[in-house]
Amino acid sequence: MPEKVIIIGSGPAGWTAAIYAARANLEPLVFAGRPKSSPSLVLPGGQLMLTTDVENYPGFPEGVTGPKMMAYFEQQAVRFGTRIVTDEGMNPDVSDPDDGHSSKYQDCKSVDFSSRPFTVVGEDDKVYESHSVIVATGATANWIGLENEQRLAISGGGVSACAVCDGAMPIFRNKELGVVGGGDSAVEEATYLTKFASKVYMIHRRDKLRASKIMQKRALDNPKIEVLWNKVVVDVLGDASITGVRLRDTGTDEESDRQLGGLFVAIGHTPATEFLQGQLELDAKGYVKLKDTYRSTTSVEGVFAAGDVSDSVYRQAVTAAGMGCKAAMDAERWLADQGLD
Ligand code: NAP
Numbered sequence: 001m002p003e004k005v006i007i008i009g010s011g012p013a014g015w016t017a018a019i020y021a022a023r024a025n026l027e028p029l030v031f032a033g034r035p036k037s038s039p040s041l042v043l044p045g046g047q048l049m050l051t052t053d054v055e056n057y058p059g060f061p062e063g064v065t066g067p068k069m070m071a072y073f074e075q076q077a078v079r080f081g082t083r084i085v086t087d088e089g090m091n092p093d094v095s096d097p098d099d100g101h102s103s104k105y106q107d108c109k110s111v112d113f114s115s116r117p118f119t120v121v122g123e124d125d126k127v128y129e130s131h132s133v134i135v136a137t138g139a140t141a142n143w144i145g146l147e148n149e150q151r152l153a154i155s156g157g158g159v160s161a162c163a164v165c166d167g168a169m170p171i172f173r174n175k176e177l178g179v180v181g182g183g184d185s186a187v188e189e190a191t192y193l194t195k196f197a198s199k200v201y202m203i204h205r206r207d208k209l210r211a212s213k214i215m216q217k218r219a220l221d222n223p224k225i226e227v228l229w230n231k232v233v234v235d236v237l238g239d240a241s242i243t244g245v246r247l248r249d250t251g252t253d254e255e256s257d258r259q260l261g262g263l264f265v266a267i268g269h270t271p272a273t274e275f276l277q278g279q280l281e282l283d284a285k286g287y288v289k290l291k292d293t294y295r296s297t298t299s300v301e302g303v304f305a306a307g308d309v310s311d312s313v314y315r316q317a318v319t320a321a322g323m324g325c326k327a328a329m330d331a332e333r334w335l336a337d338q339g340l341d
Helices: 012-021 046-050 065-081 147-155 184-193 211-220 315-336
Strands: 005-010 029-031 081-086 108-112 118-120 128-137 139-141 177-179 199-203 227-228 231-237 244-249 255-259 262-265 269-271 302-303
Touching: 005 012, 005 118, 005 315, 012 029, 012 046, 012 065, 012 128, 012 315, 046 065, 128 315, 147 231, 147 262, 177 184, 184 199, 184 211, 184 262, 199 231, 211 227, 302 315
Parallel strands: 005 029, 005 128, 029 081, 128 302, 177 199, 177 262, 199 227
Antiparallel strands: 108 118, 118 128, 139 269, 231 244, 244 255
């Protein structure tokens, strides 16, 4: 018997879709996947696994760590009957959020949306059939790729890929901060950070910003922002917390150190959609195209998308969760219309 709904992804969008689908008696099956956001992570859960304190998700007045929040989401989904594909079979192994999990969650290897029921293939080549699928595989922030950058990002040592998520934290207040990148995100993050920082250095590898003209003006006119042109970060300095960065001038190759109290990497995101090539309509940057901005419908009837995989604009845990809710409700209604519930 085909599943009613398979959910691919285990960030806020995936787990919220699972909670809603499970409560609608759709008995969702989740491919939680292997962690992608950093090579050093062992648990899935998307971008939040790299976030220490989440302070902007409603309902947690004292804040909550990203991994703990994802464990709570998962527990809530399992409580209502969500099943998770693991190496040991369909065996949700939800343990104390403080201790993490022991099961090895399976990645989805490929999908076939060309005929119904759809098929979803796990890492172990097991084929699952489903009447509907919710894609919630997220997008990964691009990192420079430095060992110390990753170490300090994971430990909460002052390196982040999201100013809106982390910028208001006390550790960044009244400090000189760095933002890497020259696109709209970098300008937006730098501008946002000027609310808290004493100064923000935008570190850009060229002599021109990629950002739109209006955004460029916003950055260049801001007295708290200074652009360090033609510079790349070659190392992040500091043991427990960042103390600065080592920069290389792309013209002269000269290296210099700059003291910083925080570093925000804003060099774009990559949606996790490689496995969807040829199956769903994607935009030029690889994000899943939604048929209607207010819905979760995609180019294939019965396949829905939620969260950062189909949203390059907001990219917040709370917006992703909202999209997960919409996708589950869209799937539920579609299944009912088809007489497949
Ligand atoms: P983006 O436009 O792709 O810009 C990425 C920036 O990072 C570029 O300046 C690029 O440098 C730099 N970069 C890439 N790889 C790097 C590396 N390894 N080391 C150092 N620098 C690197 O990405 P984005 O800024 O995230 O924007 C994504 C999309 O969202 C865009 O279409 C953007 O317009 C949109 N967006 C819009 C708004 C808004 O309108 N408010 C806000 C945010 C994003 P180069 O310039 O040299 O390539």
